[in-house]
Amino acid sequence: MSDEQARLAELRDEIDSIDQQIMKLISARARCAQEVAHVKMAANPGQDVVFYRPEREAQVLRRIMEQNPGPLPGEEMARLFREIMSVCLALEKPMHIAFLGPLGTFTQAAALKHFGHSVVSVPMPAIDAVFREVESGAAHYGVVPVENSTEGMINHTLDMFMSSPLKICGEVQLRIHHHLMVAPQHDGQEITRIYSHQQSFAQCRQWLDTHRYGIERISVSSNAEAARRAAAEPGAAAIAGDMAAELYGLVKLANSIEDRPDNTTRFLIIGREAVxxxxxxxxxxxxxxxxxxxxxxxxxxxxxxxxxxxxxxxxxxxxxxxxxxxxxxxxxxxxxxxxxxxxxxxxxxxxxxxxxxxxxxxxxx
Ligand SMILES: O=C(O)C(=O)C[C@]1(C(=O)O)C=C[C@@H](O)C=C1
Structure with a gap:
């Protein structure tokens, strides 16, 4: 065995032993969360217990970022704990999260960023449908876009609050990267039309005018719908995000084509309880x-x-x-x-x- 091989074997033994400890600690944390659920249920017998506690989750994530010793960046460490809390909460009670669909939208990406991946995310066809789903109790929480740094406020969401009894329980920001994509079987063919949501066209206007001038732009109800069409139609491309690209197996012809490098959308978490x-x-x-x-x-x-x-x-x-x-x-x-x-x-x-x-x-x- 070379020196290098010996050193690698030693380090991998160390990693195995650390993984063992991490696993035991995560399991101990999960048992604690289960116990928290029992305490909450015992304190509210026969009632609809609220298991998700946004204020506590925010405190946990902030503490992790403050105390993170490195070398991992604070945000990456917090993301790991985001997922640990998500799976602990799912043990207490699986959460149903309604979001502005279809599957593969930026709103779904925002929902998973905020709640972690251990939730059931339920696509809704429109912003008012997300509100209704939460108001009726069919979903625990909802996620809707409220503003974009390039395009401004999403008025439909603001207007919903005039009549809805729901509360805002949280916010999450997502960097929006748009890509030009096609189906792999149509790659190399001439593109005659590009599908996207009108907001995404607006966010990529300069790039499109420079690089794909004269190609027909067709607005559809969402980026994910654009990706779905591009997956099926020869000569069609879509402007959409990573989730939609993955969902429909598209290949990217051009990455991050948004005009402003800081293009960010802010989403609101809506629910029935005050925080x-x-x-x-x-x-x-x-x-x-x-x-x-x-x-x-x-x-x-x-x-x-x-x-x-x-x-x-x-x-x-x-x-x-x-x-x-x-x-x-x-x-x-x-x-x-x-x-x-x-x-x-x-x-x-x-x-x-x-x-x-x-x-x-x-x-x-
Ligand atoms: O502290 C609580 O109330 C918990 O339920 C535990 C916990 C966690 O895993 O830390 C899980 C879910 C809540 O949303 C907040 C925190």
Missing amino acids: TPSGHDKSSVLVSMRNKPGALYQLLEPFHSHGISLTRIETRPSQTGTWAYVFYIDFEGHMDDEPARKVLAEVDVEAVELKRLGSYPIGVL
Whole structure:
């Protein structure tokens, strides 16, 4: 045996022994999670127990990132623990997560990034269908896109909150990489049309104008649908992401063709229960103000005087009156925190309607 072989054998023995320890520790952790489930059930006999605790998960992931000794990057270490928690939660109770489908969309990728892979992810045909699935109790939580760094807000999602009783329980951001892809059996053939979602076309406009100018662009309901068509039709290509490429077995002709390298979409997790403070939270409210001079000032002034930072304010037409508007506001902190309570009490006095959409941990991964 050469020196190299001897050293490799020694290191592999060490890895085997470490794996053994990791396995024992993960099993011990899983038994703890099972015990947590028993405690939760005993404390709420006969009730619909909430097993998923977003605030606790965020705390665990933050601690892992803070204490990670390296050489693995903190985010990679947290991703491993994301999956460990996901499988522990599945032992307590398998979670059904509705998402804006079909299979292979970026929303599915976001759902798996947020909840880990040990959930049952259920594709829905539209954003309102995701809301309905969670409202009816058929799914525990839902995942919907809310904004893209290139294209702006997804108004359909914002508008759903005007009528839905659901709460926002979390957020997750996903870097969006678009690829131009074709079916392997059609690779090398002339491309006569490209399928994609209109948002993806918008995010790749410059690249397409430069590299595939003049080829017909056909908007379809999702990137995954675009990939499905490209898989079946000669002469067709799709712009879609990795999940869709994998699902339909497509080959990439060009990688990461989005015009902006930081192209990111933010998704919301919607559920039926409010989330308790995690220590690093964000809140969302919808406010409808009287249509009079100074209304916006009156709305924003309490946030300023109590030192609360707004992270977003969007205006949407109200669904009840012509030229009436509602403000969709995100701010730092949890609604149960004293300053936020005071602000919302003051806003409530001036507002026609104040709807608390939820407080939730700021996305960790
Ligand atoms: O702490 C809890 O309440 C648990 O159920 C345990 C645990 C975990 O594995 O750490 C699992 C699921 C919850 O979403 C949060 C944390």
